[in-house]
Amino acid sequence: MPNPSKIHPNLAVQMQQQEMAARKAGAAAIPAMRVIIQYRPGLSIASLAQTIAGILATQYSFRLIPASAHSVTLDAINALSERDDVQMIWFDEPVHTLLDKSVPLIGTPQVWEAGVTGKNIKVGIVDTGIDPTHPDFVNRIVQMKDFTGEGPNDNNGHGTHVAGIVGGTGSASKGIYKGVAPDCMFYTAKVLRGNGSGSTSDVMAGIEWSVQQSVQVINMSLGSDGACDGTDALSVLCDSAMSKGVVMCIAAGNAGPSPSTVGSPGCAKTVITVGATNDNDQIAGFSSRGPTSDGRVKPDICFPGVGIVACRATGTSMGTPVDSFYTSASGTSMATPHAAGTCALLLQAKPGLSPQQIKDILMTTTKDLGLDPNTQGKGRAQVFAAYQKALGITPTPTPTPTPTPTPPGDGCFEAIKSLLGGK
Numbered sequence: 001m002p003n004p005s006k007i008h009p010n011l012a013v014q015m016q017q018q019e020m021a022a023r024k025a026g027a028a029a030i031p032a033m034r035v036i037i038q039y040r041p042g043l044s045i046a047s048l049a050q051t052i053a054g055i056l057a058t059q060y061s062f063r064l065i066p067a068s069a070h071s072v073t074l075d076a077i078n079a080l081s082e083r084d085d086v087q088m089i090w091f092d093e094p095v096h097t098l099l100d101k102s103v104p105l106i107g108t109p110q111v112w113e114a115g116v117t118g119k120n121i122k123v124g125i126v127d128t129g130i131d132p133t134h135p136d137f138v139n140r141i142v143q144m145k146d147f148t149g150e151g152p153n154d155n156n157g158h159g160t161h162v163a164g165i166v167g168g169t170g171s172a173s174k175g176i177y178k179g180v181a182p183d184c185m186f187y188t189a190k191v192l193r194g195n196g197s198g199s200t201s202d203v204m205a206g207i208e209w210s211v212q213q214s215v216q217v218i219n220m221s222l223g224s225d226g227a228c229d230g231t232d233a234l235s236v237l238c239d240s241a242m243s244k245g246v247v248m249c250i251a252a253g254n255a256g257p258s259p260s261t262v263g264s265p266g267c268a269k270t271v272i273t274v275g276a277t278n279d280n281d282q283i284a285g286f287s288s289r290g291p292t293s294d295g296r297v298k299p300d301i302c303f304p305g306v307g308i309v310a311c312r313a314t315g316t317s318m319g320t321p322v323d324s325f326y327t328s329a330s331g332t333s334m335a336t337p338h339a340a341g342t343c344a345l346l347l348q349a350k351p352g353l354s355p356q357q358i359k360d361i362l363m364t365t366t367k368d369l370g371l372d373p374n375t376q377g378k379g380r381a382q383v384f385a386a387y388q389k390a391l392g393i394t395p396t397p398t399p400t401p402t403p404t405p406t407p408p409g410d411g412c413f414e415a416i417k418s419l420l421g422g423k
Helices: 009-025 045-051 074-081 110-114 158-167 200-212 233-243 332-349 355-363 383-390 411-419
Strands: 033-039 055-061 067-072 086-091 094-097 122-127 141-146 185-190 197-199 217-220 247-251 272-277 301-304 308-311 326-329
Touching: 009 033, 009 074, 009 086, 033 074, 033 200, 033 233, 055 200, 067 074, 067 200, 074 086, 094 200, 110 383, 122 158, 122 200, 122 332, 158 185, 158 308, 158 326, 158 332, 185 200, 197 200, 200 217, 200 233, 217 332, 233 247, 247 332, 247 355, 272 332, 272 355, 301 332, 332 355, 332 383, 355 383
Parallel strands: 122 185, 122 217, 141 185, 217 247, 247 272, 272 301
Antiparallel strands: 033 067, 033 086, 055 067, 094 197, 308 326
């Protein structure tokens, strides 16, 4: 008999929907489904395929966790669930970029004045790829890898924009639209297609590839819909990457303001889950809220994510284009690369910090916005205070600045100055 405890709830729902759709259509057979199978370490998936009919194409075999992605029949799913050497079967969920509309908001980090720019820190961008011809990335892209079949270049614009926030040099804007860590090095994994969508297994493969390149930080401005408890395949893999020494910065999602809207992998247990604020320290209405479906507080922290101007990929129109090199966009997709860039700064300032130490530093140096933890996490990040704490310096208390209106195009400059503790 099938063992329902080994069939993840998301997969069980999909199986039921497939069966109902097949009956309604009068179909003789139910189409194969894409799943991710977690099995006992040391087990050969080939041996499973020999003993269970219906295990079809293998997409990926993973190393961070003992699992592989396959197309399988529903009968095979039930048969797999009966085996002692199979631990869990997950649905290979669709994932997508996490965007919202925006107004101009861009800035320049105060912590650079201390000579900290993320120099030589390896940052993985797991997204829609990158535009390698953009002037802000000259001599900064070390490796590009495609997992979509479309080639590694960005034909959507999301990944290029995200990378620009992490560490664009601002060369095409005379330094105005500069990212948080302008001297970091990029490793880009294209896991989302030109339409901004992809599969969980492609994303997992992109993470594994990034870890194999020895990246120190991974930005994940993507996710799936619906609340989760952190036991899904992508969340488990992200937690595993954190345990291997890679700082995982994950977007909370854009399903707010309703509660329990943080999806996978933002619901992962150990990662840094990022919500979004505007330049007046207000939580963005779209920013997803906690708790997770198992009752944990998420997001962990907030960064600016409204009206962020950053790099535009050639031939794309993502967001609201400012000119041929830059576009403006909003979302937790935009907040998260601020976090990833900040992690790069901290790693340059204090080499050897563990992912958990970095998370603790960020979460204990925030500005409390006075909101529910499941709305703001610990509050809005203060990168200069985090930098000082990382060095063991006690910050000097400063009065909280009163936000003032800024002209279009200057908003992000003011937001990042505020983020970094500047006046």
